[in-house]
Amino acid sequence: MAGRFTPPTPTTRSTVRGGHTPVPRQDGTAPLDLxxxxxxxxxxxxxxxxRVTPDGSVWRASRTPDGPGTIRLTVRDGRPEAEAWGAGAHWLLDNAPALLGAEDDPTAFVPRHKLVLATHRRRQGLRLTRTGLVMESLIPSVLEQKVTADEAYRSWRLLVRKYGEPAPGPETVPDGMYVMPDARTWTQIPSWEWHRANVDGKRSATIVRAARVAARLEEAAHMDPPAARRxxxxxxxIGPWTSAETIQRSNGAPDEVTTGDLHLPGIIGWALAGDRTTDDEAMLDLLAPYAGQRHxxxxxxLLSGRVPPRRAPRMTPGDITAL
Incomplete structure (x- = not known):
């Protein structure tokens, strides 16, 4: 089908020294935008x-079902390639096509608005990634609940660096890369360390509850998106906002819309109808013509850059570490 990858035939691989596999070209004419x-x-x-390095390569450190691994993704002569190291190298290479959008079908999308059409034409290299990993998207999504993005990013950074482990691989792995902690470690983080990372008790308790049943939650990566969210x-x-933010990434779900977001309804309402007061219900009505492809x-x-003019000051960051 046009716009899809063909699963690759891997070349050399190793869980210790690393592996390398070419990811075949897309059948369509638009090059992949990493x-x-x-x-x-x-x-x-x-x-x-x-990490993104100066040569345009994307490096990711992940905790796979086989253990920690590091993958380097790049596009060479229009051809995506993947290289991986660590105990999870085989798993990462096997899943590299899905990560790069092999299971996505952009040809199923039909723009219904001029703004969407114009952005679609400018962003033809967009594919919806599917990581196949739930917890690595769920935990940072929980951290992003009811706080500013900068606050959540800082909490994620502090916790991963303190309780994760250095990303496996050669000296070329960018400095400061870490694999996130395993499920058991998340459950054992002391309350004062959550506090130091500016994570309140509600969010930390949610992460601990999820980590205790991590194996069951990881099964959601192989379910259809509505069942996975349930x-x-x-x-x-974990409510609709968090489940959507997670499943969009872990399952590559083209139709799962984020509801309960502070800004998204207003942005979509402004872009499609000139109405910045749009709520979730009205947002879903506006996106109805894109059923099956609403995400x-x-x-x-969002990529169009068309957002309503600011009327109020930004949300003030909180700091529970001062308490």
Missing amino acids: GLTLGPLRRGPADPTF RLELIPG RAARLI
């Missing part, structure tokens, strides 16, 4: 699990 495709996985400019929302503290439509609207 930044657009993998950008949602980056939690702030100093995310210790994500699985996550069985955990107290992609929302991504394109």
Whole structure:
């Protein structure tokens, strides 16, 4: 089908020294844009699990079902390639096509508004990533509940650096990269360390509850998106906002829309109808013509840069570490 990858035939691999595999070209004419495709996985400019190097390569450190691993993704002569190291190298290479959008079908998207059409034409290299890993998206999404992005990014950075482990690989692995902690470690973080990382008791308790059943939550990566979200929302503290933010990344879900967001309804309402007071219900009505592709439509609207003029000051960051 046009716009899809063909699963790769890996070349050499190793869980210790590293592996390398070419990811075949897309069938369509638009080249893959690594930044657009993998950008949602980056939690702030100093995310210790994500780096972009000057040559345009994207490095990710992940905790896979086989253990920690580091993967380097690049595009050479228009051809995406992946190289991985660590106990999770095989798993990362096997899942590299999905990570780069092999299971996404951008040809299914039909723009219905001029703004969306214009952005779609400018951003043809966008693919919806599928990581196949739930907890690595769920935990930072919980940290982002009810706080500013900068606050959440700092909390994620501090906790991963303190309780994670250095990313495996050669000397070329960018400095300061870490694999996030395993599930058991998340459950053992002392209350005062959550406090030092500016994470309140509600969010830390949610992460601990999720980590205790991490294996069951990871199964959601292989479910259809609505069922996957229901699985996550069985955990107290995980609601529609958090489940959508997680499943969009872990499952590559093109239709899962984030509701309950402070800004998204107003942005979409302003872009499509000139109404900055749009609520979740009205936002879903505006996105109804994109049924099956509503998440992609929302991504394109955000990428358009069309946002309502600011009327109020930014949300004031909190600091529970001062208490």
